[in-house]
Amino acid sequence: MGITERKEREKAEMRRRIVDAAIDMFVAEGYEKVSIRNIADKIEYSPATIYLYYKDKDELLYDVQAEAFGKLAAYFKAKVTAADVLERLEQLALAYFDFSQEYQELYDLMFIIKAPMNTVEEDEEWKNGLEAFSYLRDIMTECVEKKLVRFPDPMTATLSIWAFIHGFISLNLRCRIKIAQLDVLALPAFVRSCVKHYVETIKA
Amino acid sequence: MGITERKEREKAEMRRRIVDAAIDMFVAEGYEKVSIRNIADKIEYSPATIYLYYKDKDELLYDVQAEAFGKLAAYFKAKVTAADVLERLEQLALAYFDFSQEYQELYDLMFIIKAPMNTVEEDEEWKNGLEAFSYLRDIMTECVEKKLVRFPDPMTATLSIWAFIHGFISLNLRCRIKIAQLDVLALPAFVRSCVKHYVETIKA
DNA sequence: GGAATAAATAAACACCGTTCATTATCTTTG
DNA sequence: CAAAGATAATGAACGGTGTTTATTTATTCC
Structure with missing residues (x-):
């Protein structure tokens, strides 16, 4: 009985098509400008069809996020190569920042936008x-x-450095950092230097 | 000729009514759940009327932001009272955090959401x-x-501490910090302690 | 008081996420 | 192989959004 298997496979393939189209469009135009109707157009199906595979937009976004986090993990795997743990820390910090610059729209939907964390709240996972x-x-x-490093415990350390880098990235992506009236072109390099400086600062 | 003056005043009063209603509703329900139609309902005018006073939603949001930033400045004025500059720094950092907790929805529209920075991009102010x-x-x-403090220059210092605190706040408001699986109830206190620790860390 | 001006609105436009009744396609059974 | 049943896809609609426009209402000026 290969039929049910094939159906499963076809269902998975359809979800793949949807997610792939969604990611492409999110990367190209940003989360807010992409609608279910757009995605349906792109894969040449009716909008209603998408709802046969995803119960709502949040559930689709959840899969897109998973894909994006896979990308980030691969990014880490490629760039965090040192043996020394302090070197690894700096590599990780800069890799995280570089990822946010290379995939701004993905970073947005991974860490900044509200959706789909509403849905996730119940999952608690x-x-x-x-x-x-x-x-x-x-x-x-x-x-x-x-x-x-000069931290009282691992959790404080982990969240502190995450918050520090994410803070810069999100203030920058949302143009709030503009208030400092820095040279826009020099900004990425400046932020990078701030991150480096922070990593130096926390060393014992 | 008091007529033009009165008209000006009436125009200003109408804008006040709109902004006040908008702020109330934003604080109560959050930016995303408030529509122009809702605001119009609240002030008992037609939706189209709002467009006689604001060219679009972004422009209205800009005024709401101004109001919110006024609140934040007042918050600082009230809480940053020390004479010693290092004490002032700690007071300011904690006041910023406390503000974000007391006015979460305002913090959201001041520092996290995309709008209305699109509009502002041209202003550059x-x-x-x-x-x-x-x-x-x-x-x-x-x-x-x-x-x-151990910073190479004032700008690095200013943006670093801002980014650090904002990072925590926004990761928390957007539920991303959930991944650390900390006790939700203990979170505000934990973040507060991280901020305090950071301020200690940067001291020379 | 009547014409000109300004203010407010109802209705419409083009979107959005989502649902549902209907149609088309495929699978199973007699 | 054809008919019946299950599954997949869709067109059309619902209630919502921000915004625009033609029309009506109110105010000011002569």
Whole structure:
């Protein structure tokens, strides 16, 4: 009985088509400008069809997020190569920043926009970011345990550095940093230097 | 000829009514759930009337932001009372955090949502946040000049501490911090302690 | 008081996410 | 193989959004 298997496969393929189209459009135009109708147009199906595979837009976004977090984890895997844990920390911090610059719209829907965390609230899992988060947490835990950084505990360390970098990125993506009247072209380099400086600062 | 003056006054009063209603509703329900039609209902005018006083929703939001930044500046004025500049720094950092917790929806539209920064992009001013920003910048400048903190320059100092606190706040408001699986009830206290720890860390 | 001006609105436009009754396609059974 | 049943896809609609326009209502000026 290969039929039910084929149906499963076709269902999965359709979800793939939808997610792929969605990601492409999100990357190109940003979350807010992409509608279910647009996505349906792109894959040449009716809008209603999408609702046969996703119960609502949030559920679709959840899959898109998962994909994006996969990208981030791959980014880490490629760029965090050092053996020394302090070097790994700096590589990780800069890789995170670089990712946010290369995939601004993905970063937006991973870390800034409200949706789909409403849906996730009940799940209490939010498994999506876990791999990427673990990358940072493991490094920080090792740093704290070896007393290489000036933090009281691993959780404070992990969230502090995450918050620091995310703070810069999101203030920048949302144009709030504009108030500092810095040269816009020099901004990425400036932020990068701030991140580097922070990593230096926290070393014991 | 008091007529033109009265007309001006009436126009200003109408804008006040609109902004006041908008703020109330934003605070109560959040930016995304408030529509022009809702606001029009509240002030008992037709939706189209609002467009006689604001060219679009972004322009209205700009005024709402101005109001919110006024609130923040007042918050600073009330809470940053110390004479010692390092104490002022800690007071300011905690006041900023407390403001974000007391007025979550305002913080959202001041620092996180995309609108109305699209509109502002041309202005290049974004005067709204300047008073609040200056508060921080002045303190950090003094700290750097007196070599009380470990930053290479005032701008790095100012943006670093802002990014750090904003990072925590926005990760929390957007539920991304959930991935750390901390106790939700203990979170505000935890974040507060992280902020305090950071302020200690940067001291020379 | 009547013409000119200004203010307010109802109705419409073009979108949006989502639902539902209907149609088309495929699978199973007699 | 054809008919019946299940599944997939859709067109049309619902109630919502921000915004525009033609029309009506109110005010000012002569």
